[in-house]
Amino acid sequence: MLSQQTAELSRPAPPAEARAPRTTEETGLPFLFLVELLCKVLYQRGQVRLPELASHLKLSVSVITPLIAHLRNEKLCEVTRSGNSGTDADLTYHLTETGLQRAITCLNRNSYAGPAPVTLAAYVAQVETQSVRHLHVTRAAVQASYHDVVASDKVLDQLGAAMNSGRAIFIYGLAGSGKTYLAERLCGLLHGAVAVPYAIMVDGEVIPFYDPVQHRPLPAAPAGDDSGDLLRTLDARWVRGLQRPTALTGGELTLEMLDLRFDANTRLYQAPPHLKANNGIFIIDDLGRQRCSPLELMNRWIVPMDRGVDYLSLHTGLVFQVPFDVVVVFSSNFLPERLSDGAFLRRLGYKIEVPPQSPAEYALLFRQACAQYGIAFDAAAFDYLLSGLHAKDETPLLACYPRDLIRQVRDLARYESTPPALNQRSLDWAWHNYFAGAGARRVAAEQQKKERERREHPSNPLA
Secondary structure, eight states: HHHHHHHHSSSSSOOTTOBBSSTTTGGGHHHHHHHHHHHHHHHHOEEEEHHHHHHHHHHOHHHHHHHHHHHHTTTEEEEEEOOOOOOOGGGGEEEEEHHHHHHHHHHOOOOOOSSSSSEEEHHHHHHHHGGGOOOOHHHHHHHHTTTTOOOOHHHHHHHHHHHTTTSSEEEOOOOTSSSHHHGGGGGGGSOOOOOESSSSEEEEEEEEOTTTTTBBBSSSOOTTOHHHHHHTOOOTTEEEEEEEEEEEEEETOOOOSSSOETTTTTTTTEEEEEHHTEEEEEOOTTTTOSOOOOOHHHHHHHHHHHEEEEEOOTSOOOOOEEEEOOEEEEEEESOGGGGGGGHTTTTTTEEEEEOOHHHHHHHHHHHHHHHHHOOOOHHHHHHHHIIIIOOOOOOOOTHHHHHHHHHHHHHHHHHHHOOOOOOOHHHHHHHHHHSSSSHHHHHHHHHHHHHHHHHHHHHTTTO
C-alpha cells in the first residue's frame, strides 16, 4: 500500500502552462519584449541559426519567425545562407549596425538574455498546482527517510507530524545536538516532481529563477518510460522533473537577502532564497546569530507564514505579490521564548526540542564513528568515556561528539605512525584537545545549568 501511495505522490504535477506556445500571443509576453530579447541574444551570440535560437529561447520556430521578420523589416537583422541544403536550416541571422545599437540600449536597461520567461500569473498557478501543502507524510515515510539516523522516536514523530501541518517548525537544542542534520533530512519526506521556470517576467522586468544548484533533477526515469514524447510538446520555458527544493541559510542571512535584489552593474535581478524554495523547505539555521536581531528577522516572516504570500519590490519601486509555499524550519541553540514575542510564537506550529542522546543512542553513534574511521570499538574504553569524562565534567551526550573525538584519536595515531587504538590514553588526548581543558568544560556545564534554570523558571522572554 505504501509503495502505491509513494508512486502516486512521485508523479509530476501537471504544468500550469502545459502546451508549448505556437504564437507570440500564446507566450503571454509582449511582442516588443520578445523582439528586444531576441536582439540581446543575437548581440551576444553573433551569427545564429533559427534552430539554435529556438533552443536558446525555449520557444518554437513558429513563435520566433515573426520576431525575425519584424527585425528584418526594421533593418535590425540580416540573414545569410551558410549551407547547401536549400532549407531554412542553412540560414543564419545576425544584427545590423542599427540592430547592434538597439541591442546595447536593451542590455543597458536589463541585461537578461536567457530563455524566454513565463508570466507571474503562470508561475503562481504552477506553485499552487504542486503545493507542498498537498503532501501527506506518514510514520512509515519518516522511518524510511531517517532509517540511518540515530534520533529518539519522539523527535522523529514530532517532525513527521509537523510536516503535515503546513506551518513553520522551530527546532531547538544545545549546539551539536544534531538539529541542522535532522532539519536537512526533512527533504527526504518531500515526494513528487516539480517544475520551475527559467525566468519570470513582472511588469516588463525579468527575474532569473532556475538555479541548477538548488533545483536538482530527480533520478533518471526507468527504462521504458514513454514521457519523452509528452515533454517535447510541453512549454520548454519550464524545467521539469525536479526534486522539491531545500534551501539552507545560516548566520550570513540578512534582511536585504530576503528581498529581490537588482545589481546595477550587471543589470540583473537575483531572486531571494525563500522564493526559489517554493514548493519545498526553507531552513534558517543558527537563528539568533544573524547580523540583524532575531525579532526583526522573525517579524519579516509573520505575514508570509500567516497568509501564504510574500511581497517583493522591483528596483522601479513596483511592489508585487508572490506565493509563499514553503515549510519554514527555524533551527536555534536558544529557547523559542528568548528569540521572539508571543505574536510570532503563535505562528510556529511546532516547537521541537532535540535533547542530548541517551547512553544507548550515544553508544550507537560511537560505534558508527569507529566503523567509519577504521578503529576497533572497545567497550571498556567507551565506559571510561561515559563515567570518567562525560559524567565527571557533566558534559551532555551530544550527537557531534563521537565523530569529533574519534577523528582526534585517528589523528594521533597518524602522527605517531601506529595503528589507531581506542583506550584511556587516546580518549584523554582527544577530550583535552576538543574541550580545551577543564576550565572550558566547567563553563559549558554552567551554561547548560543556566539553560535548565531558565526553562524551569522563565523570566522576561525578551531579556
